[in-house]
Amino acid sequence: MENIANIFVKSIFVDNMIFAYFLGMCSYLAVSKNVKTSMGLGLAVVFVLGITLPVNYLLENYVLKEGALAWLSPSLATLDLSYLSFILFIAVIAAITQLVEMAVEKFSPSLYSSLGIFLPLIAVNCAIMGGSLFMQQRAFANIGEATSYALGSGVGWLLAIVGLAAIREKMEYSNVPKPLRGLGITFITVALMGIAFLAFSGLKIG
Amino acid sequence: MSKLLSAKTKEVLLGPLNKNNPITVQVLGICSALAVTAKLEPALVMGISVTIIVALSNVIISLLRDTIPNRIRIIVQLVVVAALVTVVSEFLKAFAYDVSVQLSVYIGLIITNCILMGRLEAFAMSNRPWESFLDGIGNGIGYAWILVAVAFFRELLGSGTLFGIRVIPQALYDIGYVNNGLMMMPPMALILVACIIWIQRARNKELQEDN
Secondary structure, X not given: OHHHHHHHHHHHHOOOOOOOOXXXXXXXXXXXOOXXXXXXXXXXXXXXXXXXXXXXXXXXXHHHOOOHHHHOOHHHOOOOOHHHHHHHHHHHHHHHHHHHHXXXXXXXXXXXXXXXXXXXXXXXXXXXXXXXXXXXXXXXXXXXXXXXXXXXXXXXXXHHHHHHHHHHHHHXXXXXXXXXXXXXXXXXXXXXXXXXXXXXXXXXXX | OOOOOOHHHHHHHHHHHOOOOOOOOOOOOHHHHHHOOOOHHHHHHHHHHHHHHHHHHHHHHHHHOOOOOHHHHHHHHHHHHHHHHHHHHHHHHHHOHHHHHHHOHHHHHHHHOHXXXXXXXXXXXXXXXXXXHHHXXXXXXXXXXXXXXXXXXXXXXXXXXXXXXXXXXXXXXHOOOOOOHHHHOHXXXXXXXXXXXXXXXXXXXXXXXXX
């Protein structure tokens, strides 16, 4: 239990998707112009990460990993399908995004209209694919750890995008040198936020 | 030569190097660009891999463009890209294992690299294979040179080496020069890209944004 909480906190602050690994940068820069829409996108990311990562975890451990198919028949124990992981992970992500979109549209039209355009875009958000690939690399011990990693990374991403959007809203009133306006100053803002987040390195619970 | 490279195809090939650069102007593929630039070698390998994958997937999608049903085109594009990325990743694991360990998940993340989807959607779906190939090469190189430029400064100032070979003389260290450890931290990549954007937009006024 302690381990799960530790993974959660660490993936929010220390291994933040944006500031430590630059994952999901494209939509991060494009959608962070105001707090409300960035909140919507952030929630969608938490949601989709929280579903796809455990599914990919099961896929990795019961189908793809070397010897993972041993539960089917002992003769498959030496089979290693990990070269298929890219294609399968992206297929799972694209399919689940589609499902989530349909489910949200059916059960919560108000949430759907606020997330609307962002949901299909999430399939190609690097943070989602990156989460699954990091899960594969870190070899979590059980599905609880994988889920807590997924939720933690999602919340970290949400925190980062809402923070940036708040700063950019205020920045509209400042006089930035012309060539730096727009993209340039946004990069520098993200870098300064990243340096601030470096202060969390080494954080640990218990 | 003149037949192969008319004025339009030349623009397609050379535009992405500067005024239509995928990273600094189109804002595509930032994720991987920043993460692999702590050292020059992985940055170069990443640049070459992306160039090859963009060019080939552009050609494949351009050849298939009339047969792909519009509704499922994203899935078809993802599958083509994922297959190519798997090939490149296995190739790197076999012939350049050290680099593939350093690049870790970022090779796999080429699949979701926005440069690929962006170019496939915006160019390959509506142009012939040869132009799509040039567009892929141009965008790949435009991406690669930013990576190499950022990695050059990060490796030179951060660890005093280039391609792992020491270039800052020992005499300089003896009189008190120290490597700037901050350059190896992720945030400095952002600042360096911001500087490139600054220089580029100061020289090309039409690229400047209003706010």
